[in-house]
Amino acid sequence: MNRPARLVTAALTASAALLLTACGSGGGDESSSDKIAGADSAGKSSASPSVSASADGIDRPEIKLPSDMKLEFEGRQTGDAAKDAILADNERAVSTVWQAVASGDLKKSGMAFYYTDTALRAVYDYAKNNNANKTSWAGTLRYFDRQVTVFDKTSAAVTYCTDESNANVKDLKTDKVNVVETSPESYVYYNTGVKKNKDGVWQIWQLHEDRGSKRCQP
Template sequence: MNRSRTLPVAVVSLTAATALLLTGCGGGGDEKDSGKDKIAGADEGGAKKSASPSSDASADAKIDRPEMKFPSDVDLTFDKVSLSDADQAAAWNDAQNYARAIEYGIVKQDAGDAGYKFYSEIGSPAQSYAKKQIKDHIDAGYTVTGERRYTDVKVETVSKKKTVAVTFCTNDNKLFGKEVKSEKVLRTKPSIKDYSSWQISMTASKQTKGLWRADLIKVEGESQQCMG
């Protein structure tokens, strides 16, 4: 992304224990991801419960979600994805919320913001990643401005596990870093640095029906596969 000229996108190195949870997502994969690990998530035990979209919508309406209101100069645009499976749809919705929460923490300049904490498992790699991204921007004195696009979305359920693997690309050739104090926008020319690939394991909350939280994450900057 354009802001990565000053703040590189972190490539998350998962621990050995976490790496054991990485598997291929199975059918519907893309040749662009050949040779890449994909996050499958941890087994919570028990069979997966089926749920109708209507029941999920009802449960979602009861979730007390943290508010995230972005300034008018920040636009996060997600590809529309049609998912018939209720769990997949809910997981993708909260994967979007997790991604938004990272940018919201940067905009608010708050590494302890409730947003990313709400949409990630406590103490998980996903929560650590979000906090570090926000803190790095704060420490450097930067926020963001412009548009980030989230594209090439794939959503797959991990067999017999209450876990959904979400992958997507980010395109930041219209997103720029902005100095907090001077409000100077750091404009740069489009390049491969604007593209990143994301893999996120979303886990169903045991406490809140309808809520999904990010657990494992892998983000790779300068992604050639996301430029296509």
């Protein structure tokens, strides 16, 4: 989702696809997640309670990130309950991908709880590739200018910018952090399609990335 995605790609000599670029235009049928670890448990109440569990009664997967991996989400409260719920699930979705990258446990990452269709396949493949190469990131990612457009009771779009200037590639084999120079590519604009499933979770099904977008530049 971010500079780490770009940095990790560079560290792997371009062998790993950028997280959201790989997603392209979403859609596809739900069979795309048939062989994804943990996908069969998505939406089921057997998931572990989340540290940031809300009062909506949904039994969510637990999300724990390492101490050197920090996420900052701005604009959590819009004053609109529906939009706030969508933003909260977007935040959880992003976090599950980084949990998968950091922990190496795809099945228990929670990605299949918050992603579906081609978006799930994209984030799964991204995390799997980085796990295979023992590559992650350390530092801080800032998510800002987060906007929600609600289409109806079960569909919406979420757009936001990501500032990756304070995050760098981490080699999990050595724990060494490799600093990468900040550039316009460190700022990314994302456009995501989300839909509410039968359990009330707003899942990402479609992802688009505009790396180096002028609208996100400082």
